[in-house]
Amino acid sequence: MLTAVLKNFPRHAPRHAQGSNHSDLRQFNEGVVLQAIRLHGAQAKADLARITGLTTQTVGVIIQRMLDDGLVLKQAALRGRVGQPSVPIAIHPEGAYAVGIRLGRRQLDVSLVDFTGRAVLQRSTRYDFPEPEAIFQALDSHLQAVRDHLADAVGRVRGAGLAMPFSMSGWQQQLELPPERLSAWDSLDVRERVQRLSGWPVTVIKDTAAACLAELMQGAGQRLAHFLYVFMDTFVGGAVVQNGRLHSGLHGNAGAIASLPLREAHQAHEARGDAPPPQLLSSASLLRLEQAFQRAGLEPSAAYDGRALQPPWRDASERWLDDTACGLAFAVLQSSALLDHDAVVLDGSCDPALLQMLLERTQTALTRYSWEGLLPPRLICGQLGRSAGVLGAALVPLEPTLGWQYDISA
Structure with missing residues (x-):
């Protein structure tokens, strides 16, 4: 089972840039310059040299090569300064493209992203159950739409990033499904299947890491x-950033907060034959909100939109908010003791107003614990919502330096 689960994921710890040969170093330096422009906007060569720590001559060579390849473009010269006018270098939006694919338990998302990281085409398919063949059929249709949109520019696609849960076949009990309904995923090489459908090189990353x-x-x-990143979806999930880099962990599964126990396990419980302590996802997940709506005879899909805070869904949402905030606060406390992070970023597929209420109640729940010996982190709302996973997947093939930050190619 473990081999099947890990089939589509990296199996080694992150490797950082080694500069082992000229080709690797050249690609790495190009990525460093591109990332500097992404983060700081259009910059002159001298400013890029200062930001990246590279020499002005090296930056000049890199910029000229990227100008020749159509990856960047020159903007109007800035005059009025001492010396020669400086010419800002910007990323050329049409210089390259990437495709992001997020394969979730409730929804398939496909996004075509230009070289600036802006989504230019988005397609989605919603489903109640992740049946492999139906999902691949929908994916094939979405990928054809991408090719049709690009037309002659299809050759500029650098690759596809595939974001998916660490185990599609896990937690059948919470999904209220018989085990055999999801077992088909265990024998699938999803990366190979998607690569066959797309014709582009495919890299795989855990959905919450994306x-x-x-x-x-x-x-x-x-x-x-x-910071600790927490994403509220069908199941809650997480990821870890240290020193400004996404930390993958040994198996690409760092930040798997869904599996955190909500209480300690005692020998006496084992002797009585009690079940193991519940995990965080048993209380902190939008699936639980869906199920609460369903028990009340309400449309469960309201968990993902503004109806969740309107009558008659509001009462069930209020109870869910309190329970989920308690679970999240417990997870934040444990992660703070281990990681010593300065913030927790909370985002999700739900309505932004519901997410803001969850953040506020989690902040209140944190005050019920003793923080002696610890520094409480700030709680911050994420800015990307349900599009975060598919956008992150697209950024993987788009940005060469990400391979050094997160070992997605092992």
Whole structure:
């Protein structure tokens, strides 16, 4: 079972840039310059040299090569300064493209992203059950729409990033499904299947790590060096950023807060034959809100939109908010003791107003614990919402330096 679960994921710890040969170093330096422009906007060569720590001559060579390849473009010269006018260098939106694919337990998302990281085409398919063949059929249709949109520019696609849960076949009991309904995923090489459908090289990343990557590159994470990322979806999930880098862990599963126990396990419980302590996802997940609505005879899909805070859904949402905030606060306390991070970024697939209420109640729940010996982290709302995962997936093939930050190619 473990081999099947890990089939589509990296199995080694992160490797950082080694500069082992000229080709690797050249690609790495190009990525460093591109990332500097992404984070700081259009910059002159001298400013890029200062930001990246590279020499002005090296930056000049890199910029000229990228100008020749159509990856960047020159903007109007800035005059009125001492010396020669400086020419800002910007990323060329049409210089390259990437495709992001997020394969979730409730929804398939496909996004075509230009070289600036802006989504230019988005397609989605919603489903109640992740049946493999139906999902691949929908994916094939979405990928054809991407090719049709690009037309002659299809050759500029650098690759596809695939974001998916660490185990599609896990937690059948919470999903209220018989085990055999999800077992088909265990024997699938999803990466190979998607690569066959797309014709592009495919890299795989855990869905919550992809969402965190997007937040790190384009959201609140740009201003944070150490944080725990929490994403509220069908199941809750997480990722870890340390020193401004996404930390993958040995198996690409760092930040798997869904599996955190909500209480300690005692020998006496085992002797009585009690079940193991419940995990965080048993209380902190949008699936629980769906099920609460269903028990009340209400439309469960309201868990993902503004209806959740309107009558008659509001009462069930209030109870869910209190229970979920308690579970999240317990997880935040444990992670703070282990990681010593300065913030927790909370985002999700639900309505932003519901997410803001969850953050506020989690902040209140944190005050019920003793923080002696610890520094409580700040709680911050993420900025990307349900699009975070598919955007992060697209950024993986788009940005060469990400391979050094997170070992997605092992």
